[in-house]
Amino acid sequence: MGKLEIDLAAPLLDGPRESDFLRLQPGKITELVGETGAGLTRIGLSLLAEPSRSGPVVVVDTRGWISPEAAWETGVEAESLVIVRCHERPLWSRVTAALIEGVPAVFAEVPVGMKDQDLRRLGALARARKTLVAFRPMGPRLPAGVSHLRLRSLGITWEGADRGHGKLKGRRILLEASGKGAGGITRRFEVEDGGRKIEQVEDESKNPLRLVSDVVADQARRAAG
Amino acid sequence: MWSLTRPDAPQDKPLLVVDDRVTAATPEVLEAGVTLGMPRREAEALAPFATVLTRDVGEEARRFEAVIEVIEALIPRVEVVEPGLLFVPVGGAVRFYGGEDIIAMKVAEGIAGYGEALVGIADGPFAARWAAARSAVGDPVIVEDTLRFLRSLDLETLREGVASDSLIATFRWLGISTLGDLAGFPRDALATRFGHEGVLAHKLASGEDRNALPREIADELSVEMEFEDPLEHVDAVAFAARNISERMLQRLRSNGVAPHQVSILAQPALGEARERIWRSADPFTERALTDRVWWQLRAWVEAGGVPGGITRIRIAPFDLSGDGRQLGIFGDEAARIEAERALARAQSLLGPDGVLEGRPQGGRMPAERVAWSRWNESAAEIERDPGAPWPGSTPKPSPALVPPRLRPLEVEWDDGMPSRVRLGTRWEPVLTWSGPWRLSGRWWAGERDADRYQIVTSAGALLCVVANGKSYLAGVYD
Numbered sequence: 001m002g003k004l005e006i007d008l009a010a011p012l013l014d015g016p017r018e019s020d021f022l023r024l025q026p027g028k029i030t031e032l033v034g035e036t037g038a039g040l041t042r043i044g045l046s047l048l049a050e051p052s053r054s055g056p057v058v059v060v061d062t063r064g065w066i067s068p069e070a071a072w073e074t075g076v077e078a079e080s081l082v083i084v085r086c087h088e089r090p091l092w093s094r095v096t097a098a099l100i101e102g103v104p105a106v107f108a109e110v111p112v113g114m115k116d117q118d119l120r121r122l123g124a125l126a127r128a129r130k131t132l133v134a135f136r137p138m139g140p141r142l143p144a145g146v147s148h149l150r151l152r153s154l155g156i157t158w159e160g161a162d163r164g165h166g167k168l169k170g171r172r173i174l175l176e177a178s179g180k181g182a183g184g185i186t187r188r189f190e191v192e193d194g195g196r197k198i199e200q201v202e203d204e205s206k207n208p209l210r211l212v213s214d215v216v217a218d219q220a221r222r223a224a225g
Numbered sequence: 226m227w228s229l230t231r232p233d234a235p236q237d238k239p240l241l242v243v244d245d246r247v248t249a250a251t252p253e254v255l256e257a258g259v260t261l262g263m264p265r266r267e268a269e270a271l272a273p274f275a276t277v278l279t280r281d282v283g284e285e286a287r288r289f290e291a292v293i294e295v296i297e298a299l300i301p302r303v304e305v306v307e308p309g310l311l312f313v314p315v316g317g318a319v320r321f322y323g324g325e326d327i328i329a330m331k332v333a334e335g336i337a338g339y340g341e342a343l344v345g346i347a348d349g350p351f352a353a354r355w356a357a358a359r360s361a362v363g364d365p366v367i368v369e370d371t372l373r374f375l376r377s378l379d380l381e382t383l384r385e386g387v388a389s390d391s392l393i394a395t396f397r398w399l400g401i402s403t404l405g406d407l408a409g410f411p412r413d414a415l416a417t418r419f420g421h422e423g424v425l426a427h428k429l430a431s432g433e434d435r436n437a438l439p440r441e442i443a444d445e446l447s448v449e450m451e452f453e454d455p456l457e458h459v460d461a462v463a464f465a466a467r468n469i470s471e472r473m474l475q476r477l478r479s480n481g482v483a484p485h486q487v488s489i490l491a492q493p494a495l496g497e498a499r500e501r502i503w504r505s506a507d508p509f510t511e512r513a514l515t516d517r518v519w520w521q522l523r524a525w526v527e528a529g530g531v532p533g534g535i536t537r538i539r540i541a542p543f544d545l546s547g548d549g550r551q552l553g554i555f556g557d558e559a560a561r562i563e564a565e566r567a568l569a570r571a572q573s574l575l576g577p578d579g580v581l582e583g584r585p586q587g588g589r590m591p592a593e594r595v596a597w598s599r600w601n602e603s604a605a606e607i608e609r610d611p612g613a614p615w616p617g618s619t620p621k622p623s624p625a626l627v628p629p630r631l632r633p634l635e636v637e638w639d640d641g642m643p644s645r646v647r648l649g650t651r652w653e654p655v656l657t658w659s660g661p662w663r664l665s666g667r668w669w670a671g672e673r674d675a676d677r678y679q680i681v682t683s684a685g686a687l688l689c690v691v692a693n694g695k696s697y698l699a700g701v702y703d
Contacts, residue, residue, distance in 0.1 A: 037648075037685020041625035041703040056564045063626070067700070068583035069594050070625035082600055083581045084571050095571045095579075102567025104560065158681045158702070161659035164642065167620045168659060168679045168686060168702065193622070 018189045021151060021177045023050065024105060024132035028181060029123055029146060032136045034153030039173040042070055042193065043151070044107045044134050049075035051105035051132050058082045058099050060108035062092065062138060093118040100125050105132035112139030119146050149181025154188070227289060227309025228280055230340045241268055241275040248280050249309075262384040282308060286520035287527045293501070295335045300328070304350075304486065304504040308520070312350045312504065329365035337363075347371045349434030355382050372432040376405030383407075383426050392422050404430035447541040448473040455494040455534025459523050465538060466519040473540050474511050483508035484542030489521045494533025499525055502543075514540075568600055577602075585611040589618040589664060591627045591688070591700050617664060619677060624688050624700025631690055631697035636680070643680050646687065653682035661691070 160169030228249035285308035345356025347368035415423035587609030598605035635647035666672030675692035688700035
């Protein structure tokens, strides 16, 4: 539950696999780009699921809105998750630096108006400490050279609700991966947040992958216990 | 029962020796229902007639040293568990002496002058310990079929191996009275219900005693202290014991391991070095290790075993079995400390409410289903059972963004159906929606009923609450 799987239907071409895009790499920052509602908070939380099984993970919440319940549903261990609420922009870089220095995995919202210099320092710190880091800028993208992989949400489609009937069940998020982490080329793939297999809808690299996702679990692991 | 041999114990009186739990008792006290390992208060209630003595382990260790030396002269590699209880691997000795019965008799005869010696031989320390308990003075018990022997043991014997009263009580409640009953249960089921303790209990009941897997211990894990002025006084020895124990465990923690056995070596100013192995069923904690080192050094100093004082102490861990690995929730201990330091730093910058932990709890709205607490403080009390059904709760998936309080939301309605939502400065058309789901308020608390909708727009999906004709934002499915 809560993990992403890749089912390989055919041999891969050279370059990173889509499954690697949804897994944090030590010392390499993953940037999640998209507006609120584009589905990226849950994607960011799901990136912490794997590291939460072996150590503490931290979410830096600049608005005070991030719900741990969504994190638990994506497989993050409740006992490993710490939420740091940082509303003050002047403190954000210091707090985030302290966390990157000591905590194995960090998912941080980046407030609007952060200095490029501060963000670059954080990038260097993450590299030095080999910390798993995902940044979600609330404003413009991170300056060049900070992120290793950029995942941009191109659109989200919800399933289950039908003009008063049903309920939200699953969603499909079309993501665009770019940067060094994507092998220097722009690649698009779709993540289904509901546990069913789907065909990759667009494949610029002709890479015939089928993505299997169960980012949204039926029930929180910890809550069930 | 080594505690009962203390010189200050009154003769011919029922005795109860305790620390937090019963460590020894005379037969009259045991007949009253007291068992070893029983909590002190319970034992005192069952045997109010007994004279209660507080255990002095250091003194017991000193007196026990003579017994160890006798056994060590017969069989090497003695493992001391506590004063009064030791294990000896007899595989090699059987070949040397020609039989288990001969060894048992030699041991019993050798230590007969120091008190009532009980000797048992079986496969594994747990079974051997209970074989000894079933023996009589001068009549050792040699178990041929260890599995069968274990299955006949009462569940109470697990108290020493598992040390969980609640686990034993639960087993009894389930109708399990012997280790044989317990061994009949599937291990998977016990693991699911009772976790590591359940598995450990099942292993012991099934004859799979702690499997010591000696590993190559890097030299740097051993700790050594040298003293220019030999230590001759117990105060100085106590200080050294604490110091060296802390140093060794710090090194082990950074490797994520903890020892089941330690070798304590003391080099006297005159004569040959003394070495002793101490063992524990559970991995040594700092307190436990400090105690053992202190008891051992004190015993040597007070018994004159280190002539001229101690000039060098060396502690080496040499059994870091898999069970000894203390990988807690944060896995590696050094990483945990580092993470705690980072979180404490963040908390010092943001204040105590800036660093939070959440625990799942029951509730019908997303904001209700998280019990928040400050990091590094006691966990929040769960007010509502998360395992309860909670009819009417908002379905999963849960919104990833939940405002601390409901926020006003402008929704345009068309014949009772949402048609547009104002997000910031723009109006977004509603693509589809689900609901309404009725949320019945607690009328006695002045709450009114409300309706909930999941509204999908091209900018994302929202959880909306409509109450008193007004719309509120309760979550964003981001």
